[in-house]
Amino acid sequence: MAPAQFPGALSGVVVLDLTMMLAGPFASMMLADQGATVIKIEPVGGDNTRRIGPHLEDELPRDQGGYGAYFGSINRNKRSICIDFKSAEGRALFHELVAQADAVIENYRGGVAERLGNDYETLARVNPALVYVSVRGFGDRRGGASPYGHWPAYDPVAQAMGGIVGITGPEAGGTPTKIGPGVGDIIPAMYAAFGLVSALLHARASGQGQYVDIGMVDSIMATCERAIFQRGMTGENPGVEGNHHPLLCPFGFFRAADGWVSLAVPNEKFWAILTKLIGRPELATDPRIGQNDQRLQHRDEVVRLVEDFTLPRTRAELAGILGGQVPFGPVYRADDQFADPHFAARDMLAQVRHPGTERDVTIANTPVKMTGTPGGVRARAPLTGEHTDTILTEFGIGPERIAQLRASGAVD
Template sequence: MTSPVGPLSGLRVLDLTRVLAGPTCTQMLGDLGAEVIKIERPEAGDDTRGFAPPFWPETKESAYFIGVNRNKKSVTVDIAKPEGQALILKLLESSDILAENFKVGALAKYGLGYEQLKDRFPRLIYCSITGFGQTGPYAPRPGYDALIQAMGGIMSLTGEPNGSPQKAGVPVADLFAGLYGCIGILAALNHRHATGQGQQIDIGMLDTHVAWLANQGMNYLSTGENPPRLGNQHPNISPYQEYPTKDGYLILAVGNDPTFERFCKSFGQEHLLADERFATNPNRVANRDLVTQTLTPLMKTKTTTEWVAALEALKIGCGPINTLKDVFADPHVQARNMTLEMHHGSGATVKVIANPVKLSATPPTYRSAPPVLGEHTDAVLSGILGMSAVEIDTLRAKGVL
């Protein structure tokens, strides 16, 4: 464990998010030093506590929940009750950021919408993460990762050419929305530092999804043509795909013509360099099926390990297609300290994926494991709001906590 410092230390985040997009955002803030107070429903908590199996061994928490909720204090408050709303307002008096991912307009029913809070808390940074943003014809709709992947176009680009559209194997729409939300918060903090004024950050999952269509989005805008599904092939570079080897598969990534020339001369394929169809990357892209058919027999002559060694020696991009067991056993992943163990409130030790941001002066810190539901309710209400044990017990008896 490192010391509880970080570039965002001293900031307090009131976290009204749940599931994945919002918690991804607030965990990043927590890793960077902010105090994150996670508001959860009494008894039920964040939905993802029950997204299982698997549960983490010796705990009642899902692995899903543990993955995005470290460095947070869990406080149970029923915001549907007036007393719960009053507690949130009191906590906002000392909070810098409110993060939420309720449906558009839902928090306004409890007096906690941005328009209701902005004058009372002018320095407050209010980050809203929803499926479709605060405006537009789809704003009232709920947002789900697979739905956004479908509507955002990525499924039309993913999968084999003659197969069905495919979503990514992890919920990328949620994750990108959370990270864009964090970027927006950091920008708003800088603005507040200069002006003293807070603002609302409006993150729509569909917006962020469109934003990371990247080269494929630009391919469409420049041609007006829908890019086809290419399986594991690259739309703009060839050869850049998986190839079968003697004992498995390999990703071969030849990024430019000099690299292709080096590949051909090193593995007995010099004759391809005299063939116009192989001479330049645009020509190889135009003849991608021929490139695949031509190189496949060659790639089958060595094992994956043999190819990786030979290609790396020539500084040609390549890599095995790892299972997750392979990933977490990889010596480079281990050298980069991408997993860590934390002591959980249940008494168990949990292993989590580390923060990938490497800061030389103020690195991420890992101060507390993902919390047990309501683990910090009494400490926060007494420590921050100065409430007595009797007051807390009274609210708990009413079902507010």
């Protein structure tokens, strides 16, 4: 095998990526950002998420596979090959790749991998050191057979049953509030990337691979650990929290003249600083609200006292007064992030050329900053089957066989 395309902490790690939509591709994107050679194996015609927008008018035509922004953002740093798993030749070829790979990641519905001959048990016979990761809505039978294992699931299902929606939204009544970005996919993706690297360390030490089972609903529940320990400790059923914290006060969002700001006061030290900054130092030792437990009992009053100061002032004015003194931040949207020097200094807004156009577009970079092996966006997402010949050559397949595989339709 050739070395990884990019240097990085995972340089030399070869991952065969069978995933689509968001959870699986986000996980393999995290690996590719850190230098793993991630080979995106698409069906002939390409991953359907290539067709999801937004699109540019002059971009790659849809009949060439498409290249929407959704696909471009989470498939950067990867290479693409198209293999027809309905073909016996295609399945056999995939097994040849597996023999030389470190890991496979997929997010099929339960039973699909078995029907395709790509299940863990089959591939482990080909490569006993293989790490095999699956991301499913309710997990896989290998990690514990859920009664809902056959149910399809996407982000809102994971958010709902994982419990994050149940503690998010208005404090009384109202409709359930979904978290904006697809955390029902993205959080499981992070667990999947962590699980893959953990299993890979074990495989390299022992020569023995294993199955890594990630349930989307489980991942969200684990992320809502506070609600679980509250229920486990008190027997009470935590509900929606609104814009404030159930255990700390003041700790949440407060109105400003031109939007909202966040403040987090986790202890009496910061409460004393905040009260001084807002011109009410006597509140630090007020017998009714001087301690956190007391402030929780009088939260509405505390919020009103804080907003007496924040509401007449803009976010910028408040940043000048509170920023760097107490935990503080304005509530941002994308325009604010594009303008704030923090995100430029942290290289969080990456530019990549959009295929078929002369335009560079902005995508979010990795937040994982490593001093010795820097990761991040180094290359745009691939075109459909862009690297088929190169990948097959790296795996030791000669030009005559590549031509035969193309002629049969096993690859594209």
